Every structure is written in structure tokens, then in C-alpha cells.
Amino acid sequence: MEIEEILQLVREEMKKIPEHDIYFRLKQYKVKRFREPTVRILQCAIALQRLGLPVTTGFLVNVLHLPYESVLGICHALGDKHVLILKRQGTKAHVWVVHPAFMRWFEEHVSDSEKEVHEVEERNG
Secondary structure, eight states: OOHHHHHHHHHHHHHTSOHHHHHHHHHHTTOOSOOHHHHHHHHHHHHHHHTTOOEEHHHHHHHHTOOHHHHHHHHHHHHHTTSEEEEOOSSSSOEEEEOHHHHHHHHHHHHHHHHHHHHHHHHHO
């Protein structure tokens, strides 16, 4: 698979993740003063993790076309709020993991939302 195909696969997976769900979950985590790039970074991190790909700062930069320093700063801020976890490795790459509690709640909540949408679509025919 080519790099561009992988990036496109990640972007398609991101489209399946509702931004408003991430927004409200961040509010529940008491994350204050965050902007749209924060939601997009977390959306991308969840998509990467779902696909079994590493969540690295470089990967996030390439998928989202955001400056490296901005992405790194936002990831560290999300780490401070226990949304992301920085995996300590011997390499210079910053590898992140979506916090298991955040991911568990998110997967349960999104699957419930998807069921409700599916039920409404079935009723409407």
C-alpha cells in the first residue's frame, strides 16, 4: 500500500467519527479552551488506533496538514488531561495512545449513536 493510500484510509475512517461526540466528551473531561484542531487531532488519533496504526506526531501532521509544533503542543495538552498517553520509547518519535477510558466510553457512546441513527433510518424507510 502506498503512503497516500494509507493517509486516505485514515481520512475515511475519520469521517466515521462524529466531531460533536469528541467535542462533548472533551467537555466532560473538563478540557477548557480547545479549538477545532484539538478535535481533529483526537479524531485522527482515534481513527489511527482503530486501524491499528501508530499514533505518532508525524503521522498526525501528515494526515491533518498542521504544523508539527502545534500538533505536538496539543497532544501534550491532551496528555495532561489524560485523554492521550505518551508512550515512552527509545526513539525520538512521539508515540501516543488514546487513553483506554476515553476510548472505551467513546466506542460505547458512538455505537449507541449509530444504532439510534440506524433505527430512525429504518422507521423512515
